[in-house]
Amino acid sequence: MSTFLLRSRHWLGAALLLSCSASLAADVYVSFDDQGMAHFAPTAIDDSYRLLFRDLSSGARGARRAVEPSPEIRQALEQAAQRHGLDYALLHAVAQAESGFDTHAVSPKGAVGVMQLMPATASQYGVPGTDEALQANLRKLDLNVNAGSRYLRALLDRYDGNLELALAAYNAGEGAVQRAGNRVPDYAETRNYVSRIMAAYQPGAPKAGIAVADNTGAASAMWTRQDDAKAVRQFEQGFMVVPPRKR
Numbered sequence: 394m395s396t397f398l399l400r401s402r403h404w405l406g407a408a409l410l411l412s413c414s415a416s417l418a419a420d421v422y423v424s425f426d427d428q429g430m431a432h433f434a435p436t437a438i439d440d441s442y443r444l445l446f447r448d449l450s451s452g453a454r455g456a457r458r459a460v461e462p463s464p465e466i467r468q469a470l471e472q473a474a475q476r477h478g479l480d481y482a483l484l485h486a487v488a489q490a491e492s493g494f495d496t497h498a499v500s501p502k503g504a505v506g507v508m509q510l511m512p513a514t515a516s517q518y519g520v521p522g523t524d525e526a527l528q529a530n531l532r533k534l535d536l537n538v539n540a541g542s543r544y545l546r547a548l549l550d551r552y553d554g555n556l557e558l559a560l561a562a563y564n565a566g567e568g569a570v571q572r573a574g575n576r577v578p579d580y581a582e583t584r585n586y587v588s589r590i591m592a593a594y595q596p597g598a599p600k601a602g603i604a605v606a607d608n609t610g611a612a613s614a615m616w617t618r619q620d621d622a623k624a625v626r627q628f629e630q631g632f633m634v635v636p637p638r639k640r
Contacts, residue, residue: 425581439501441582443589462494466507469534473542479549483556484542486594487563490586491541496534505531508541518543556594560587 424432424441434442462470462485470488474481491509492498504511505528515531518540522530530536548559561577562570564586569578577587
C-alpha cells in the first residue's frame, strides 16, 4: 500500500472522528503544513484552512441554508453583477469563497467585508475616504460589493476573459500572476482558491444560489476504502467531502 494512501486514510480517519463525535459536532477544516501534515479545526483559522466535512447533524436542508446569502447581500450582489456586466452566479461563488457572505469578515492580512478587499484596492475601485473613514466605508455592504465587483470586472478585462487568471489575481494580486508568466501562481492557497470557485461556479445558475453537496448521491460515493486517495485529492482541489449516513 502506498505511503500516500496510508497518510490519506490517517488524515480522513482523524477528520471523520472529529466530525462524527457528539461532543465535537461541527464543521471540520484542514490545513496542510510544509511537511504535508494535516491540522484540523472547527473553523477556518486562516486562509490556508479548507472545508473537509460539513456538519450535517441538523439536517442537509439546514446545511444548504447556511451557504445562502441574506436577502440584503443577495440584492447587493445582483445589483453589482448587473452594473458591471458580471454573471450573478460568478459573483455569488467569489463572495462565498472570500467571506462566506460575512459582512464583518476581516482576514489576517487586513482584507475586509463580503468581497475581502484590501484598503488600497478598495480605494482604487471606488470606496471613498482615507484611513478610518476608508475602513468604515469598506464595511458598508453596497460599497464593498460594488468595489469588489468593479475589481473583478477589471481583472476579467485585463486577462481577456480568462476566468482562472482573473480569480488568481483577485486572490494573489496581479503582480503574482505577472511574475508567474501570466499563469496561475504556484501557491497552494491560490490554486485551491481558483479550483474551488471554478468547481462551484455554474454559469447562469438561478439567483436563489448555488447548491452544495448533501449527504446523498455522488459525494457519498466518494467515501470508500478504494477511493480514499481520490477523496483527498478532490478535497485539496476544493471539493467538499461528506461521509455517508449511518445505517
